[in-house]
Amino acid sequence: MNQPPFTIRIRTEQEQDMDWMVQPNAITFHQALEVIAQVLPQTSVTAFEYEDEDNERITVRSDEEMAAMFQAYFETLSEDDIQCGLLPPLIIYPRVGKTPQNRNKFGLKIDTHPSSKSSKPVQTVKHIPRQNQKPKTEPTENLAPTQVPVNDPNIAGAPTILIPQPQNQTEFHLQNEPDLKFLQVLGGGSGGQVYRALHQPTGTVMAVKMVKLEVDQKTQEQILSELDILNKCQSSVIIGFYKAFFNENRIYICTEFMDGGALDKYAPIPEPVLGRMAVNIIKGLCYMWSLKILHRDIKPSNILVNTQGQVKLCDFGVSTQLERSIAKTYIGSNAYMAPERIKGEDYGTPAEIWSLGITLFELATGRFPYKHNPEKPMGLLSSIISEETPQLSDDLFSPDFVNLVAHCMQQKPEDRLTLEDISIHPFIQRHNDGNIAVIASWVQNRLEELSQNRMTS
Known part of the structure; x- marks a missing residue:
């Protein structure tokens, strides 16, 4: 079976996981250890584990055992799930020999790109805060394989650690309107106005939708509680969500700014x-x-x-x-x-x-x-x-x-x-x-x- 790209979730002992997009037939066990070493730089990792359908931990120490892990993973999926790209993350657990004082505490992202002379696959690892994780059955969106931009400066280099741009997992202390400087009206209608705004404490440009609502405090709390579901949507095809808050019967919904x-x-x-x-x-x-x-x-x-x-x-x-x-x-x-x-x-x-x-x-x-x-x-x-x-x-x-x-x-x-x-x-x-x-x-x-x-x- 031709195995499509999917996400491996590297589960650490700290309060964060790392997601790694892989093409299963294009990576080796050694490359997997290299990526884990980037996630846990001060540890000695020679193997990792995954859970089978009976929740038993299976250790992986070789290419053959990793291929068996991929095979077992795809056998749990239906043909329809594979066809439409509804693939849950495969969680692996590094076997750590040495525990560091701090493990990637700044939530860094790792982009590993293949050199022109190497067969290494395109790999992306991103920080996923534990509190925002989705259920184990959550699929990832894999209708199309990851593409490498032709002008990517890292394409011929070694794995590079990059500080990520603010995304929906970033914590913005948006509690009131003075935090925002409204720069431009982007549009609006009967549902409310949308602005391009600057979040002054962080210097982040974002889109802010403001809707006037005459609702009581309890309803405000219900709305904000339900809007928290946006934090679950961590996808490249869903707008990044920062925060929502009420101020004088106006709700402000703050999201990623799209310049087009x-x-x-x-x-x-x-x-x-x-x-x-x-x-x-x-x-x-x-x-x-x-x-x-x-x-x-x-x-x-x-x-x-x-x-x-x-x-x-x-x-x-x-x-x-x-x-x-x-x-x-x-x-x-x-x-x-x-x-x-x-x-x-x-x-x-x-x-x-x-x-x-x-x-x-x-x-x-x-x-x-x-x-x-x-x-x-x-x-x-x-x-x-x-x-x-x-x-x-x-x-x-x-x-x-x-x-x-x-x-x-x-x-x-x-x-x-x-x-x-x-x-x-x-x-x-x-x-x-x-x-x-x-x-x-x-x-x-x-x-x-x-x-x-x-x-x-």
């Missing part, structure tokens, strides 16, 4: 670019669904991009309290709701698939699929329920893309594509090459065009 902004301003997007964006959108949905989280608000304005070509989901309705609190004025998102949600029926992942189809349709064509009169939102909702579902033009788009969108936008939930269907769909497979440079180049050019248009208008 939301996708709604870019439509129409060429199919080769949109296809690679779609791969990352689906990876994000796969990751969230694996954590039993529904996005509930998939639309172009909730998908962000940056000039490095990264595409990330944001603003998902994880807080039911928050969603209820702004529901009276938050009409816009209803346009992307599946028919069963509009009817007030039970819904699940098929409703997310519908919203994905609507979103891809709009991003590809530059227009919303249905006739949309903002002054008569009920007319739009009635159209979504009763009218024939719009179709993409066969003359303008590839048959695979037309097929994908059509099978997402089916009236009956049971007729829509499943997560597994989408992951192996020919359109997604064709664009699942990890080439974010295509996205980066196009986004940079479009931003320049938009800037020039503003200057001349």
Whole structure:
């Protein structure tokens, strides 16, 4: 069996673990010890252990035993899990001979890159605080293999220890508005305003969404408690979350800043670019669904991009309290709701698939699929329920893309594509090459065009 990339979690005795992305058929036992030595630099490690299906510790001391570990790991996974990249981390336990006083106490990240003359695989190890760890069954997002940038300065060098940039595991002491200096309005609507802001104590630029909510203290606590689930979402395709806090009946949700902004301003997007964006959108949905989280608000304005070509989901309705609190004025998102949600029926992942189809349709064509009169939102909702579902033009788009969108936008939930269907769909497979440079180049050019248009208008 061709074994796909997945995550090995190196579990230490301290309050942190290290995640290591591996290609199992491309690493050796000796290389594994080298990475462990970087994680635990003042120890003597000659072996490591893993737990079998009976929770018994098995020791690994050779390439053969490591291959057996990988084989045992993949035998615990279903074929569907492997196909759609829902792979839980494999936890290993270094056998430590000497205990140091401090082990990587600064939470460093290790990037090990292959030299041009070496067969070593691309490996990434990142710090995972123990308190933010997910359950043992949590999958990692592996729709596409890790790619090495051609201009990476470490590509011909030895393993290098790098101090990581602030991510969602960073602790920001955001307790009140004075910590933030608001620099620019990025957008907004009935759900609230979004700003580019500077967190003055750390010098970190972030995106801050401010929503006015007239709610009592108990509801505020419930909202903040539910928003803490964002801390579980540590993925390259989910926006990094820093903190949320209330101040005078306004909630501030502080997240990673993406310099390209939301996708709604870019439509129409060429199919080769949109296809690679779609791969990352689906990876994000796969990751969230694996954590039993529904996005509930998939639309172009909730998908962000940056000039490095990264595409990330944001603003998902994880807080039911928050969603209820702004529901009276938050009409816009209803346009992307599946028919069963509009009817007030039970819904699940098929409703997310519908919203994905609507979103891809709009991003590809530059227009919303249905006739949309903002002054008569009920007319739009009635159209979504009763009218024939719009179709993409066969003359303008590839048959695979037309097929994908059509099978997402089916009236009956049971007729829509499943997560597994989408992951192996020919359109997604064709664009699942990890080439974010295509996205980066196009986004940079479009931003320049938009800037020039503003200057001349």
